[in-house]
Amino acid sequence: MNLIKARNIEKIYSDGTHALHGISFDIKEGEFVTIMGPSGSGKSTLLHIVGFLDTQSVGEYYFNGKSFLDYTPDEVAHIRNQEMGFVFQMFNLLPRATVLENVTLPLIYSSVKGHLRETLARKAIESVDLSHRAEYEAFKLSGGERQRVAIARALVNKPQIIFADEPTGNLDTKSGKAVMEIIERLNEEEGHTIVLITHETHTAQHAQRIIKILDGKVESDEVIGNRYHAREHFAK
């Protein structure tokens, strides 16, 4: 079944900027898709729309068969909390809060009971190999570690889909690879659907499929033959 169904999506901002000019694609459950394009191509706008953070001006968009307009604002918040995980280029952690507190945040907005929260958060932190940093304040961590905290936060509610907006954009090559390895593993071992945004070709190559965007239109949409596996690369 198609988890995401986008048809002729256009986005015109209130200042008149025409960011998207009719974009259509489907994403199946369990897929690892990269949306690629140069800066200004509209890929972030697209991610916001598919992530229910924003709405399209024209066209139709369905997540799990339902449109943004089918939900009340509180239901949209609930879907963002339960079924979607977000990873941002700028990490967006609460700098003065500890790693554990940052990862617990989505659980506070869901109905998870207090004592269970810490167990779930520590499990998520362990899955990104940061257990030894759990009590550290976020601003004391390196960029790569921060992004791994952000990933732990994104997956703590076991969402169906994880949206990652330039997750390696602010990282050095080595940290970037570590982050990509985790994202890959989430897709292959945990079965999370991944939608990744990047302008870097080598990051895009981790996905099964690349949708290229240029000037607000889909330029190409193809499955990749020579997929790049982070772990294989490390093995070499």
Next chain:
Amino acid sequence: MTIIDSFKMATNSLGINRTRSALTILGIVIGITAIMMMMSIGKGAENLILNEIGGLGAETIIIRPGKEPTGPSDLGNTLFSDSLKKRDLEFLKRKENVPELVDVMPAIIVPGSVSFEGETFSPDIFGGSAEFFSQAFGVFPEEGVLFSESDIKGRASVAVIGSKVRTELFGNDSATGKYIRIKDKKFRVVGVLGERGQTSFVNFDRVVIIPYTTAQTYLLGVDYFHEIITKATSPDVVDRTARDIEATLREAHNITDPEKDDFFVVTQQGVVEQIQTILGALTAFLSSVVAIALVVGGIGIMNIMLVSVTERTREIGLRKALGATEKDILVQFLFEAILLTAAGGLVGIILGALLSSGATFVLKQFAGLAWQFVFPVSAMLLGLGVSALVGVVFGIYPARKAAQKSPIEALRYE
């Protein structure tokens, strides 16, 4: 999200900006401190005054000459009136005129000082009946005796003095039998009153009581009284007795129109009501000043909360992306505002209690007043309630602004 979550979130974010939070609540602290002090000191003053009046006895009725003063300018008029005379005493003492009156005593106030062998002291000198004073105020001689009715009739030059007057003039020596001088006239000390302190606007340690007849004839050369103090049989009949007194004196003075009375009657109930009215008006005035302080404090909080909402735009966007509803964000920011004002209220309550107990201490030690510290529980509850209310009123606008931010605008904000 539970209340505990909101509380933790609010304390965390306020803790990050401690100095700013502390400065923000200053206005509220000052307002609530003022409420506490106002209520505590006001209540203390009221208790003090009412206690002193209580010492006079609820059945006491005082008759003063002149018109009832309605303002400070009328007071002089009272002091220089000569409308109460010996004849009035006889009218009042007749049972058929005022049936429920037990005792009547005229009082004369003598300005001046007393001296004994070069020692001089300025006490409060009263011409009256030592026995009446003793009974009405519960002060008894520690040494010697009170002068009697026959001393009054005979215009005897005798005096009963307070304990402070004795130590000032005689040191540790006995005073009875010695002669003191008031306005060049010698008075024999017959008794010394026990230590009593301040009661009913009179400090009995500082009094000299002489027969009113003597004071009239030999010291002031007048034939009128400054006031007549009377006692009714019980507090329940005070109002009726006061009316009987008025009727009797009007008849004695040939007055038909009550508007033209040349005397007025004061009952304790009336004094209590007057004092409560004055204190009430004062409290109302101070309350409006405090209310302004609290509004200013509230606007300060709103201002800082608006700055905080703008500064934390990214945080708001992130929280929304992670699944916070508008209500979650609203509650978070509202909670911060309420926590700020409630903390301000708490500090104000503690500070107000400390300052007013300090003021009480000073009044007790240095002004010698029997002032008791009152911890105003009602003011504390009021203070907490008002400060929380200020938090809600001035926190709701910034919190709504935060809640309505679109997650995208918020995440993009640099």
